[in-house]
Amino acid sequence: MKTKILLKESEMPTHWYNVVADMPNPPTPPLDPEGNPVGPDALAAIFPEEIIKQEVSAERWIPIPEEVREALCLWRPSPLYRAHRLEKALGTPAKIYYKNEAVSPAGSHKPNTAIPQAYYNKQEGISKLTTETGAGQWGCSLSLAGQMFGLDVEVFMVKVSYGQKPYRRTMMRTWGANVHASPTTLTESGRKILAENPESNGSLGIAISEAVEIAAQREDTNYALGSVLNHVLLHQTIIGEEAKKQLELVGDYPDMIFAPCGGGSNFGGVAFPFFADKAAGKDVKLVAVEPTSCPTLTKGIYAYDYGDAIGLTPLMKMYTLGHDFMPPGIHAGGLRYHGDSALISQLYNEGLVDAVAVPQLETFQAGVMFAQSEGIVPAPESTHAIAATIREAKRCAETGEPKTLLFNLSGHGHFDMTSYDRYFAGELEDYEYPQEAIEQALAHLPKFD
Numbered sequence: 078m079k080t081k082i083l084l085k086e087s088e089m090p091t092h093w094y095n096v097v098a099d100m101p102n103p104p105t106p107p108l109d110p111e112g113n114p115v116g117p118d119a120l121a122a123i124f125p126e127e128i129i130k131q132e133v134s135a136e137r138w139i140p141i142p143e144e145v146r147e148a149l150c151l152w153r154p155s156p157l158y159r160a161h162r163l164e165k166a167l168g169t170p171a172k173i174y175y176k177n178e179a180v181s182p183a184g185s186h187k188p189n190t191a192i193p194q195a196y197y198n199k200q201e202g203i204s205k206l207t208t209e210t211g212a213g214q215w216g217c218s219l220s221l222a223g224q225m226f227g228l229d230v231e232v233f234m235v236k237v238s239y240g241q242k243p244y245r246r247t248m249m250r251t252w253g254a255n256v257h258a259s260p261t262t263l264t265e266s267g268r269k270i271l272a273e274n275p276e277s278n279g280s281l282g283i284a285i286s287e288a289v290e291i292a293a294q295r296e297d298t299n300y301a302l303g304s305v306l307n308h309v310l311l312h313q314t315i316i317g318e319e320a321k322k323q324l325e326l327v328g329d330y331p332d333m334i335f336a337p338c339g340g341g342s343n344f345g346g347v348a349f350p351f352f353a354d355k356a357a358g359k360d361v362k363l364v365a366v367e368p369t370s371c372p373t374l375t376k377g378i379y380a381y382d383y384g385d386a387i388g389l390t391p392l393m394k395m396y397t398l399g400h401d402f403m404p405p406g407i408h409a410g411g412l413r414y415h416g417d418s419a420l421i422s423q424l425y426n427e428g429l430v431d432a433v434a435v436p437q438l439e440t441f442q443a444g445v446m447f448a449q450s451e452g453i454v455p456a457p458e459s460t461h462a463i464a465a466t467i468r469e470a471k472r473c474a475e476t477g478e479p480k481t482l483l484f485n486l487s488g489h490g491h492f493d494m495t496s497y498d499r500y501f502a503g504e505l506e507d508y509e510y511p512q513e514a515i516e517q518a519l520a521h522l523p524k525f526d
């Protein structure tokens with residue numbers, strides 16, 4: 078009975094998988110505020126050319142540069158685990174596997190895209206990257222990647238997290254980054270938000286506005302996004318490609334795949350390589366798991382909306398709760414985004430991927446059960462996938478079905494002990510985002526279809 082299923086460094090994938098090649102319909106184009114399609118040129122102020130090419134590519138396989146593979150080898154291929162102890166604790170006939178992305182230096186899947194983004198920017202002569210971060214996982218990942226490729230990194234960290242997660246801040250500084258609590262007075266966007274509400278706790282949407290504004294103004298500076306965009310999901314497909322090879326080694330194939338879904342990058346990363354088989358007729362269910370407090374796929378609407386709070390980004394057709402949605406301060410900071418990847422939104426709209434929302438207390442219960450059976454303390458984001466997997470495994474225990482379940486352990490929770498503490502103290506609550514609040518935010522959507 079194997080516990081860890083490992084690949085050699087030489088077996089690490091050499092190409093990323095582009096799901097666009099297997100989608101039944103071409104992706105919806107991004108639009109400008111007048112409703113015209115945004116060409117690749119418009120993105121050139123803030124992104125390097127190679128990234129823009131990947132953003133619009135329809136090629137099935139895109140080569141991973143050798144320097145990027147060498148950097149990824151610091152922790153990849155990541156292990157696939159068979160969760161024997163969790164299965165036993167649940168008394169389920171289901172087989173549970175998880176891909177452990179917590180083994181990266183930053184503690185999550187996010188360096189999988191931070192590394193290639195830093196690499197392409199460096200190649201094209203850029204000297205500095207700006208970005209936003211919520212819970213701090215993305216800021217850490219880009220700080221690490223900037224350090225590896227010799228780029229300065231400036232991070233706008235959502236103010237509420239800046240206060241809640243001081244050690245993430247310190248980690249970014251350790252990797253040489255410059256970190257601000259957003260909203261700041263350094264940008265027009267930040268000043269505008271502060272004028273309206275001096276007490277603003279910030280949001281990912283606001284921090285994105287600040288980071289994009291600076292990158293757009295400076296020749297030597299570009300912007301890097303940690304989720305949502307096509308190229309980010311592309312870079313994350315290395316997770317699913319490895320998982321597929323690892324399952325092959327033990328002669329298994331998943332019936333269902335679960336991943337937490339914020340902007341969609343780790344869900345796309347683990348699920349898309351299996352979507353290729355699904356498109357070819359294979360029966361595999363791909364389930365995005367989100368919080369009931371930020372129910373983008375399960376309660377949002379499919380419409381064109383901005384990616385940031387101020388409206389500086391192109392409009393993308395996606396499931397959204399409205400770009401001025403203010404998420405409640407739940408503890409899975411990485412899942413508090415108003416929108417979702419356009420690719421995942423389109424596939425969800427076409428019924429090709431599934432979504433489920435899980436309340437906060439159930440996610441912490443699942444996280445604790447996982448830590449007590451498998452030993453690893455999961456990130457609050459990752460506990461969403463664990464909770465949904467546990468629901469299914471319990472269902473299997475009732476029906477006797479020996480399903481094969483795979484979930485992505487997107488990160489560890491070593492910097493989230495305050496959240497676990499509050500859970501143990503009984504201070505956390507379930508929060509159902511009220512329908513009126515969703516409707517209010519949706520009333521401000523730009524109107525295009």
Ligand SMILES: *Cc1c(COP(=O)(O)O)cnc(C)c1O
Nearest residue numbers: 214304339340341342343411488
């Ligand atoms: C950022 C993050 C997420 C959510 O982001 P996606 O782009 O949806 O993957 C999930 N888990 C962890 C640990 C994260 O850091």
